[in-house]
Amino acid sequence: KNEVEQSPQNLTAQEGEFITINCSYSVGISALHWLQQHPGGGIVSLFMLSSGKKKHGRLIATINIQEKHSSLHITASHPRDSAVYICAVTGNQFYFGTGTSLTVIP
Amino acid sequence: ETGVTQSPTHLIKTRGQQVTLRCSSQSGHNTVSWYQQALGQGPQFIFQYYREEENGRGNFPPRFSGLQFPNYSSELNVNALELDDSALYLCASSLRVSGGTTSTDTQYFGPGTRLTVL
Numbered sequence: 001k002n003e004v005e006q007s008p009q010n011l012t013a014q015e016g017e018f019i020t021i022n023c024s025y026s027v028g029i030s031a032l033h034w035l036q037q038h039p040g041g042g043i044v045s046l047f048m049l050s051s052g053k054k055k056h057g058r059l060i061a062t063i064n065i066q067e068k069h070s071s072l073h074i075t076a077s078h079p080r081d082s083a084v085y086i087c088a089v090t091g092n093q094f095y096f097g098t099g100t101s102l103t104v105i106p
Numbered sequence: 107e108t109g110v111t112q113s114p115t116h117l118i119k120t121r122g123q124q125v126t127l128r129c130s131s132q133s134g135h136n137t138v139s140w141y142q143q144a145l146g147q148g149p150q151f152i153f154q155y156y157r158e159e160e161n162g163r164g165n166f167p168p169r170f171s172g173l174q175f176p177n178y179s180s181e182l183n184v185n186a187l188e189l190d191d192s193a194l195y196l197c198a199s200s201l202r203v204s205g206g207t208t209s210t211d212t213q214y215f216g217p218g219t220r221l222t223v224l
Contacts, residue, residue, distance in 0.1 A: 004148070033213070043149075043196060043215035044108070086148055093162055094139065094146035 003027045006087050008037070010085045013104050015105070016070035019074040020030050023087030026068065033070045037099065063094040077104045108132060110199050110216035118222045119187050127182040128217045131199030137161070138180040139213065140198040142174060149196055155180060156202055187223045194218045 004025045013019050021031070034046040047054050047061040049070075054061050056086075061072040074081055081106050087097040109132035112223035131138055137156045151164035155174035163183050169185040178199070184191055198213035 035215075040217070042217045043198075043212050045215065048212050058200075088149075093164055094141070094149075094151040096150065098146075098148040 002096040002097070003095040004087055004089055006067075006085075006100050008100060009098070010031075010101045011103070013027075013076060013077050013102070013103055017077050017104075019077050019081075019102065019104075021072045021087075021102070022087050022096070023070045023072070023097055024068060025066050025087075025089045025095070027089065027092045027095060029089040032063050032070050033088040033091045034070075035088060037084040037086055060100045074102075076103075079104045079106050108214040108216065110186050110214050111194075112197055112216040112219050114219060114222045115217065116222075118224060120224050121187055121189060123187050123212065125187060125221060127184075127195050127197075127221070129180045129182070129197035129199070129216055131178045131180065131197075134141075135199035135201045135214070136178055137200045137202045138174055138178065139198045139200070140180070140182045141198070142166075142191075142193040143196060143218070144190075145193070152182070153167065173183050183200045184221075189223050192221060192223045 007022045023053050031050045033048050035043050038042045058075045060073040075083050084099040089095050093102045111130045113128045139154040140152040143149040152166050153163040154161045158174045171183045173181045196218045198215045200213050
């Protein structure tokens with residue numbers, strides 16, 4: 001069993017749709033990270049959070065420590081949002097989810 | 107653009123060979139972490155170096171070793187390559203302040219080195 005589970009694995013949306021990606025984890029953590037990986041491998045750190053909610057542009061990340069659950073929301077999705085979104089947690093080491101592949105269709 | 111660079115970008119080796127991958131951290135960063143990402147999988151933590159000392163290790167055998175240099179650049183060495191070592195290898199640098207922990211680090215990822223073992 002993976003320490004970090006993401007859903008859905010794949011997601012296709014129409015431009016403008018509101019998107020939610022979910023992450024559940026089973027280990028004790030100090031922080032949770034949302035990462036964006038584009039084709040070719042480059043990874044960008046979107047958020048690091050340990051409680052509550054963070055917002056950056058059209059991206060919103062929330063975490064519920066009691067439920068060991070986090071969500072990444074994208075409002076007014078755009079084709080340039082197409083990427084793999086990875087949830088990772090830091091406990092005694094880094095644990096990564098397998099990613100959610102998002103395709104936004106114009 | 108994260109300021110973290112890796113070399114080479116692509117590499118092909120044969121089983122049993124040894125490989126060295128390099129990472130140049132973002133200026134001022136004192137911590138580097140290495141990850142292995144197999145195709146279709148999330149990254150797996152290999153190890154982390156903080157101020158030239160190994161500071162944590164994932165579930166990887168000893169033939170995976172690393173170095174961090176005084177200028178905080180880093181190497182990942184893999185001996186006796188196996189076919190399953192074929193993957194994208196990512197490094198990420200961060201700045202750990204005195205008294206900080208992994209949880210306080212924002213990671214800046216390099217573009218990765220894609221290793222193919224034949």
